[in-house]
Amino acid sequence: MKKFGSAVILAGGKSTRMGFDKQLLKLKKKRLISIIVEKLNKEFNEIIIVTNKLEYYKGFRNKVITDEIKQKGPLSGIHAGLKEAESKYVYFIACDMPNINLDYIRYMKKRIYKLDIDACVTKLGEWIEPFNSFYSKDIVKDIECYLKDNRKAIYPLLKDLKTYYIEEKTARQFSPNWNMFLNLNTKKDLKKYVDLLDF
Ligand SMILES: Nc1nc2c(ncn2[C@@H]2O[C@H](COP(=O)(O)OP(=O)(O)OP(=O)(O)O)[C@@H](O)[C@H]2O)c(=O)[nH]1
Ligand SMILES: [Mg+2]
Numbered sequence: 001m002k003k004f005g006s007a008v009i010l011a012g013g014k015s016t017r018m019g020f021d022k023q024l025l026k027l028k029k030k031r032l033i034s035i036i037v038e039k040l041n042k043e044f045n046e047i048i049i050v051t052n053k054l055e056y057y058k059g060f061r062n063k064v065i066t067d068e069i070k071q072k073g074p075l076s077g078i079h080a081g082l083k084e085a086e087s088k089y090v091y092f093i094a095c096d097m098p099n100i101n102l103d104y105i106r107y108m109k110k111r112i113y114k115l116d117i118d119a120c121v122t123k124l125g126e127w128i129e130p131f132n133s134f135y136s137k138d139i140v141k142d143i144e145c146y147l148k149d150n151r152k153a154i155y156p157l158l159k160d161l162k163t164y165y166i167e168e169k170t171a172r173q174f175s176p177n178w179n180m181f182l183n184l185n186t187k188k189d190l191k192k193y194v195d196l197l198d199f
Helices: 032-040 074-084 102-112 137-148 154-160 168-172 187-195
Strands: 006-011 046-051 063-066 089-094 119-124 127-136 163-166
Touching (some): 006 032, 006 074, 046 074, 063 074, 074 127, 074 137, 089 102, 102 119, 119 168, 127 137, 127 154
Parallel strands (some): 119 163
Antiparallel strands (some): 089 127, 119 127
16 A cells, blocks of 8 residues: 555534635635645645535545544544545645645655654644644544544544654744644634735
8 A cells, every 4th residue: 555645635514613614715716625635736646525515526626525424523534534545644634724835744754654653743732733634544443433432532532542743843844833734713714814815
């Protein structure tokens, strides 16, 4: 099995804070998720969108799938994405994260290439960033057991697994203001971001 090559965009949430479905977000008339797909195409040969609304993706040429274990939040999407993906290590990003950093993706790949780990995530203080991260196909069963217990949080799951952590200080060398982890949760986040766009 190939080590790398697959990337997954999670797009199956409830978007309660935004007030409309975040997978339909547009930045100056262009769908954010199309912008994300285009950027990921530079580094990955398989891009998978995990959504609850297949009808939003007419005309998309990449794979679009639904959750198999539904209504359990991001881990539902990670589970479906890992099962579908062709490579061992799979890159995950959320549909509301506009700043893909290819240099950082390549850096993570280099760091984990020779290791056998379950996930590679970045620390923010004592917390972790669940996206802009890699997960291994090997944890599909672990996620299934975890969701069966009705647990949904990613952080404690990663604590039980062989997780490779990248320190905040290291990640800040690639993204000093942390914008590679920025996610647009509210209309206020969106406006602030769009006002700064230079296209
Ligand atoms: N496939 C899938 N993705 C999900 C699910 N729940 C959340 N996500 C995605 O996970 C990412 C992070 O989730 P949040 O930012 O909390 O998104 P959300 O749950 O839609 O938003 P809020 O309701 O405001 O918390 C987003 O890309 C969501 O689309 C789910 O059940 N299935
Ligand atoms: Mg979010």
